Amino acid sequence: MATSLSRSQDELRPQLGRNLTYGLLDRLGRAIVTGQYETQPFPTEAELTTQHGVSRSVTREAVKMLTAKGLLSARPRQGTVVEPTSSWNLFDTDVLRWLLERQFSVELLKQFNQLRVAIEPEAAALAARFASNADIEAIGEGLARMEAAEAGMDDTLEADIAFHVSILRASGNPFYVQFRDVVGTALRTSIRFTNRVKGRTANVADHGRVLEAIQARDPNSARTAMRALISDVLELIDAHENTPA
Template identity: 40%
Template sequence: MSLREKVRPERRAAAVPTAPNDRRRLHGSIAHDLAVAIVGGRYRPGDVLPNEDLFSQQLSVSRTAYREAVRILAAKGLVESRPKTGTRICDRTRWNIIDPDVLAWHLEAAPSDGLIDALFELRRIVEPAAAGMAAERRTDDDLAAMLTALTLMERDGLSSERALQADLEFHHAILVATGNEPLTALSSGIGTTIRWTTTFKQRTGTLPRDPLAEHRQVFEAIQARDAAGARATMTALIDQALAATRDAFTKSRA
């Protein structure tokens, strides 16, 4: 497979980018395409990326843009650059898998059943516990944020972008309500998982019945300071989402 086949940038470099934003978009695009090629298996751990001169020539990008793209991937654990040995793909154990970008690249590159199960396993570990903590620690402001999200979900319908954003805000509000900053930091990775799996289900026409009732049950348990109930209802909500996602994958492959 040629380098051009492995990495297919959708946007090619202008000869001289005219503004900082242009340059950021360019090396971001290169990093995206390289990352999807890596997580999709077109490059494998231990492989050495083409040197910057060859890469720049074959893909019509500047060496500076390539270097910036490599820095992005290195910061997320996908590659490492060493003098004389070049840029090598790191072992998967070193990838920052819950980084929102890394997670989005995986999901774009047709994730395996194992990855989907692992992501839901992470949700099942984190979110029920967070819901229980939120029930014990939530404030009136936390409840107001959750209720606002639920109202938007109900108003806009399951398949709209605004409803999806409201769904993400609901789950984020629960993590915020724990008062645990390291736990809240997981919100972006969890949100990326929710967004992608919901979008995938929409594309395959396998959206389940409206899960608003289950979301309301979680909210009501948190509102009532029922920690055990909050954990149980959140677990049921996640299990429902996993079952629907598996159905979507089965349908897409059929």
């Protein structure tokens, strides 16, 4: 009985360790990105271990992951230091999520949507040229989910994300497809922001025009329709920024 209990604990330990590591990663990453270490040195490994009540191995792994994301670096005679924003991997979904959670995230949303203007319209144009029937069907399913969400039968946020990500996949370009996690993560904040400001969900008809252009194999119309979608978001952000507090 005791042997069996010990074995069960041993099996659970790796999972617990992973949870602790990612919990510490999230806590430290958020602290770095929100500027908590701008006026004080980053703690040593021993200090982090004591402060957060975790083992040295958990601390070491979390710091290693933050270093890989560009947030930290180890320097001779300086120890572990926080890197400037210019060194952060902004395409890392954790870093992007932490950035979007900062108090002043509207400017970041604006910058992200400026990036979307450069990527998603071209992805839509490529989808109009190269998407398979299965790809187009997946885009149609995303639109159908958006329509269902309007009737309260699906999640509006997840449906909108599914539509946009399916177009990245339909482009047939692996570099565009790599943006799916970034787009998905950022849209979770961007869509919540725009829906809150507009007081309504995304315009399904506008999304439908993107699908129609792709189905018609019309790259120029697909590009124009997608650019209009994102430009609407940028205009909304600009209007929000210019509204007196």
